Amino acid sequence: MVKIARWNDDGGTQSGFVEGGNCYALPPEHTVNTLLEAGLAEALRLADETVGSAPPVPLAGVTLLAPLVPATIRDFVAFEEHVEGVRKSIDGAAGVVPEWYEAPTFYFTNPHTVTGTGEVIGIPAGCTDLDFETEVAAVVGRVPGSDGRNLSAADAHRHIFGYTILNDWSARDLQRREMKVSLGPCKGKDFANALGPWIVTADEFEDRHDAEGFLPISMSVQVNGEQIGQDLLSNMGWPFAELVAYASQDSVVKPGDVLGSGTCGSGCLAELWGRNGSQTPPPLTTGDVVRMTVEGIGTIENTVGSRREAVTRVAARPRPRNRTVQPASAGS
Structure with a gap:
């Protein structure tokens, strides 16, 4: 199963793959979002390459982050x-x-x-x-x-x-x-x-x-x-x-x-x-x-x-119901 993740460890924020209880970090030029841009086929190829070459980091020793920074x-x-x-x-x-x-x-x-x-x-x-x-x-x-x-x-x-x-x-x-x-x-x-x-x-x-x-x-x-x-x-x-x-x-x-x-x-x-x-x-x-x-x-x-203790509501300012511009006062 290919699982794509982001995590924090002693090396800072990493992106890569999780397999068999270990994390395998992508090279620094890659992020989860660059994998999405590359498409599924290329991401799967990179998964095989990375899991086969990157040093394993135990999953139990990292802090998982949200797996991507969403565009929308x-x-x-x-x-x-x-x-x-x-x-x-x-x-x-x-x-x-x-x-x-x-x-x-x-x-x-x-x-x-x-x-x-x-x-x-x-x-x-x-x-x-x-x-x-x-x-x-x-x-x-x-x-x-x-x-x-x-x-x-x-x-x-x-x-x-x-x-x-x-x-x-x-x-x-x-x-x-x-x-x-x-x-x-x-x-x-x-x-x-x-x-x-x-x-x-x-x-x-x-x-x-x-x-x-x-x-x-x-x-x-x-x-x-x-x-x-x-x-x-x-x-x-x-x-x-x-x-x-x-x-x-x-x-x-x-x-x-x-x-x-x-x-x-x-x-x-x-x-x-x-x-x-x-x-x-x-x-x-x-x-x-x-x-x-x-x-x-x-x-x-x-x-x-x-x-969080705070007041966040702001009441609307009452507005007059005039529909036309009021004439300027004399001498203004």
Whole structure:
């Protein structure tokens, strides 16, 4: 299995491959992002070369980082069960809107606040309802001869370089307020996204796709050792190839873009709150440990840190409703 990672050790930040409990660093001129630019075939060639020549560094002795610095992050909402449960929790509505079935929907989130497994995730200012979201993300790589625009699903499938786990951390109380303005979420999702522990290259999953292109691999999440949710990635409404193709329409996908599946069924607290009619299980608090495992990829784990105490809201300035320019006063 080819696993592409970034890590810190005594030599600083390294990029390379993980195999058999060891890390093998690429030469300094290469990073994970240059592998994505080179494309999957060249990355696999470099993996063979590097593992065969670079000195092994025990995985247990390094600190894994987020496996890439994303160019963009598009996060979809592709699981019907999640949509049904979380809508009731966020805005009190029941069911799934008809528009969800018409096309996959996504929002852009912040690539600058990406974290890796093992990192502490602070609670943002003003948040009391901290939540997680259990997702898989596809990472885009270069395909020779393609500019990544207006892709068919078949062509989009070739642009999927590999897969990683995504935890889309969510401040649900901030999100509820923002969604009422019909242009959100923003600060409810802006503070952290965890990726990792590495990228598993797409060739490792080729024989696992079903006839419709879905991946029937298991996803699960635990809080403090207690399982909260479990689902199959194949319960998405669309396979990843169709998500990538849709993102490319009248637009472009580029190497280093990350596309999240959205939260799997039972993969977050807010969905369970909507179904249970109460905040059961309770929101995350300082010291809680969230552990996500995806079959064929691995596990990421993060601890919740302290809350930042600050006032971040700024009230709008009342404005008069004049629609014309007022005449200047005499003598001005």
